[in-house]
Amino acid sequence: MDNNIVSELISSYVDAFYDEPDEDLSELRIFAEDRYVPIILKDTEELLRIILALQKPERILEIGTAIGYSACFFAKTCGAHVTTIEKEIDLYQTARSNIEQLGCADKVLPVFGDAVEVLERMNAARPPAGESGFDFIFIDAAKSHYREFWDLCVPLCADDATIVCDNVLMRGLTATRPEEAEHKHRTSIRNMREFLQFVKELPYADTCILTVGDGVSISRISRQDYIEFQKNDHEEDRTARSGGRS
Numbered sequence: 001m002d003n004n005i006v007s008e009l010i011s012s013y014v015d016a017f018y019d020e021p022d023e024d025l026s027e028l029r030i031f032a033e034d035r036y037v038p039i040i041l042k043d044t045e046e047l048l049r050i051i052l053a054l055q056k057p058e059r060i061l062e063i064g065t066a067i068g069y070s071a072c073f074f075a076k077t078c079g080a081h082v083t084t085i086e087k088e089i090d091l092y093q094t095a096r097s098n099i100e101q102l103g104c105a106d107k108v109l110p111v112f113g114d115a116v117e118v119l120e121r122m123n124a125a126r127p128p129a130g131e132s133g134f135d136f137i138f139i140d141a142a143k144s145h146y147r148e149f150w151d152l153c154v155p156l157c158a159d160d161a162t163i164v165c166d167n168v169l170m171r172g173l174t175a176t177r178p179e180e181a182e183h184k185h186r187t188s189i190r191n192m193r194e195f196l197q198f199v200k201e202l203p204y205a206d207t208c209i210l211t212v213g214d215g216v217s218i219s220r221i222s223r224q225d226y227i228e229f230q231k232n233d234h235e236e237d238r239t240a241r242s243g244g245r246s
């Protein structure tokens, strides 16, 4: 698949160093590419492989399963338990069957539904605080909902968690000033720019934005700082409601 952020020359040079995962995953990548199903690009996969090797997460949450490629890649690469959410029934069913065929059914739990609703239910049931939370979250679904996904994912994080968001540069569009972009792209550019500004400024997250694949953001979340942040937020709300009286 094309990667429009870096030139064809550079991406094909770098892709030549791509470490093929096992045969099953390689076949699944070809299956996806033949059918134009968007899955993680090869250089994104390489980056994730190294992050997973360094972080050794035990519980992974993924927003956007498609046919289950990245979910199986996560499970096979680091042995983590993976919960992955997909809202298209056909893709969800294909993912389930791929997960079985690749021998990942004991590690990967595919969940059917709109991620916003599923995450709301997960938050309402029992936000898995601290040790039982997710230590790695991969957001790879509808880009216009990244802020909503983020707000619902952070309470599900373990003490020190990583959140990776894919496609944040939207084939370079994000870098275009909205007023100079084609009209049809302006809202999505504004939304993504606002989202990246938002995560960069959060006091509980340390975020970098990289020109890998279609652009990825990588954030380290401190649960302790998040709890502090929420307390201050509630405090400010209370003060505002009481008209400034403490």
Ligand SMILES: C[S@@+](CC[C@H](N)C(=O)[O-])C[C@H]1O[C@@H](n2cnc3c(N)ncnc32)[C@H](O)[C@@H]1O
Pocket (backbone or CB within 6 Å): 038, 039, 040, 063, 064, 065, 066, 067, 068, 069, 070, 071, 085, 086, 087, 088, 091, 113, 114, 115, 116, 140, 141, 142, 145
């Ligand atoms: C880029 S694909 C995911 C690719 C997959 N992570 C991989 O690399 O193998 C994005 C997927 O997110 C799904 N999606 C989009 N919005 C969603 C939502 N609100 N809830 C759940 N899934 C969603 C789409 O149907 C699509 O299959």
